[in-house]
Amino acid sequence: MKFTPLHRALGSAPSPLTDELLDAAINAGVRETDDLDWKSELPPIKGLPQSDVPKDIAAMANAGGGMIIYGVEESQKSATGRKDTGEFTEGHERAYRSAAVSAISPPVFGLDIYRLGTDPLAVAVVIPASVDGPHLIYRNDYFGAPIRNDADTVWMRERQIEAMYRARFDERRRSSEAIDALYDEAAAGRDTDQRAWFVAVARPRIPALLARPDRDKARAIFERAEAVTLRFSKNSGVHPLENVDRLNPRPGLRRWVAVNTATSGQQLWREAWAEAHHDGSVTLAAAVGAHRKSFDGNLEGWEVESRGIECGISDFTALIRAVAETQNLDEYEVRVGIEWTGKQPLQILTVDNTGRTYDGVSNPLRKFTPVRTSLNAAGTDNDFHQEVYRLAEDSVNQGGITYLHTIFEPTQEKDS
Structure with a gap:
């Protein structure tokens, strides 16, 4: 049995993550939170480590874990409908998992990835809580530590990074x-x-x-x-x-x-x-x-x-x-x-x-x-x-x- 941010938002008991559960969340107009993020489209497989995917994963991991669901349209942070993501191949999944390991330091392991429905298809990614924060994103000579702040992703300040390192040790x-x-x-x-x-x-x-x-x-x-x-x-x-x-x-x-x-x-x-x-x-x-x-x-x-x-x-x-x-x-x-x-x-x-x-x-x-x-x-x-x-x-x-x-x-x- 799973208990995800989707279950929490709906007030549901632990249960398998299903297409019906996602539809119920959309019908209820569930809003994005610090541990739930709606996205309408999948990131392209080419250049995935250089996309916003590592930043999104690291931000969730730094905030105690969460969930990203691709294939959901939103307005003012609230879910409004479904949008088919297209085929999510095994190669796409491998590239996604690889980005969580190769483009984030320390790596984020243990992603759970679910395909929900067929037409339309949605993809749900559950990011586990981490005790290895802060997870950093590198861009050339620069790095930063993203974190979720309600429905937004922001960058940690020095004191936040210091506190998270202390918590890790x-x-x-x-x-x-x-x-x-x-x-x-x-x-x-x-x-x-x-x-x-x-x-x-x-x-x-x-x-x-x-x-x-x-x-x-x-x-x-x-x-x-x-x-x-x-x-x-x-x-x-x-x-x-x-x-x-x-x-x-x-x-x-x-x-x-x-x-x-x-x-x-x-x-x-x-x-x-x-x-x-x-x-x-x-x-x-x-x-x-x-x-x-x-x-x-x-x-x-x-x-x-x-x-x-x-x-x-x-x-x-x-x-x-x-x-x-x-x-x-x-x-x-x-x-x-x-x-x-x-x-x-x-x-x-x-x-x-x-x-x-x-x-x-x-x-x-x-x-x-x-x-x-x-x-x-x-x-x-x-x-x-x-x-x-x-x-x-x-x-x-x-x-x-x-x-x-x-x-x-x-x-x-x-x-x-």
Whole structure:
């Protein structure tokens, strides 16, 4: 479900964005506001980055997000009728999205673009709220920061730009503190003096506000994550999501918890816990030390197979992707770590050519350095796969391991 400025202007509840909703807004003579802009014609695809499109997008992003609708005629800022935009091709859409990235600094990602109706056709562009303002527009040697002022686009003054930079830096500090607190909570109570634990947490840059998924939606999220993880990893190794109760998540504090199902003595080495929070945050904790190495024996608590880390990262990022799809989120801040407090140095193990566990290239680690990154959970499958692969590489490289064995290498897309 979507809740856009069009819904707000009509007093409608969250619902799909439809042609009927646009007609209702026109019949009501809805006026332009700081987050709603009527335009009668689409910008031409040629020279689109040099048009007013980047300025319009940046102005909305700097004002907290908004919506531009092409194919609506207006008088005195009020909608009066429809005007067919003509065909809006995939090439036109790519050029539009490219302008939001290449002609604005910092780029504006996550545009939602909708084609409404057929004859006449309208195009609606939803610009998300941004925590990276001010977004600047460059024209040769000059730059400026546009912003919406009611129904008009104006240029920010120096004090406004200063205040927005300060807000950006404050948000980054608060975001870092929030994800560290989430990590500490996920790591708390684990027997890290006996065996190493994989702990991973993610928090959306802009948390979900309207979403409060029920049990059925939570169940669908965990089931969806199980399918997503197999897009970029093998169905081998110890996947944490195989060891949690995905079908019967339990309620927690503003979250749903998939509890550990590896509870018997012979299975406890596979212990795992996963959470999907109402605000879009995700946590995963899984025992990765002391895994089974043979029918009657286990690795030591400080010995961690690199494949176990890969499976953890694959499942964790798949859970991010599943939550983001459900709650319409995009950018996430991520922290991944291995927690071990025993006396022996931590060792990350790989496998040799025969598939046997091998420690000949391992770097003994007194402490695993947490890996921090940002993920665009709304990107294309290949782009997301690239980010997952890099996260896994960073995680195993510090243990002396070069190659991944569970996560597939992503396809390198050629420049067109």
